[in-house]
Amino acid sequence: MALNVLIVDDSAVMRTMVLRTLKLSGVPLGEIHEAPDGQAGLEVLQEHWIDLVLLDLNMPRMNGEELLGEVRGNPETANVPVIVVSTEGSESRINLIHKLGAGFVHKPFRPEQLRTAILALTGLSDDAHETSAVASNVGSDF
């Protein structure tokens, strides 16, 4: 099953980097959508079938926690897997994210970490891959 993914981050360079790491993770990918803030991300969710959201926290207009609350509060999107990708280190904030049923990946991160979080949340089996193996020797560490 190829995942349709939405990447929400106000930094274009970080969206590019997350997408690159996602590709390196070997997870099968379908459509890729990007949004620069939570409000734009919500609009994408209303217009497209999304299997996974990769979400930054600190953003203008609507931040990551607000978007996560909106997603969980809407019966149509309540079960969409969400992984927060952030430099956030506060235990209380990370616990809140987990309580809302989202995964958390701390920046900097490696493709293997992203893959593990995605498999845990989506229920994909570990042999789901596009390439022969996760690129474990790649220098990407974000």
Next chain:
Amino acid sequence: MLVPLDYLEEEQRDVPLAHGVVVRFFGPMTGRLELRVSERLPRVVAENMLGLDDPPEQLQRDAFGELANVLTGNLLSDMTHAVGVFHLRPPTKIPAEMGAEVPVAETALALEEGRANVRLFITLGG
């Protein structure tokens, strides 16, 4: 490799800093982190982050800013033992020359491609 300034090799100490970026933070402590790097570093950072050869200057600047952002977030988390909730402003460009204000902490990163200088200023709290 994070090293005290005194441990930089002489040729590394002499590499001029050419780019600067600041990330301001608010929370249990208020202050800013300034990151300055030598000429080639933003390009190397962007190439590594994005997997691109010869990325355009705008992407180099953005990648450099994101590096400062990640550095600030992780440093604050370590300093407060993952207890404090901080709000970080987007990275903004600053002059490569350092001001006269004395930081509460300063360190250097020695790299093959040059060097980086990190200065932490805390104005409230801490």
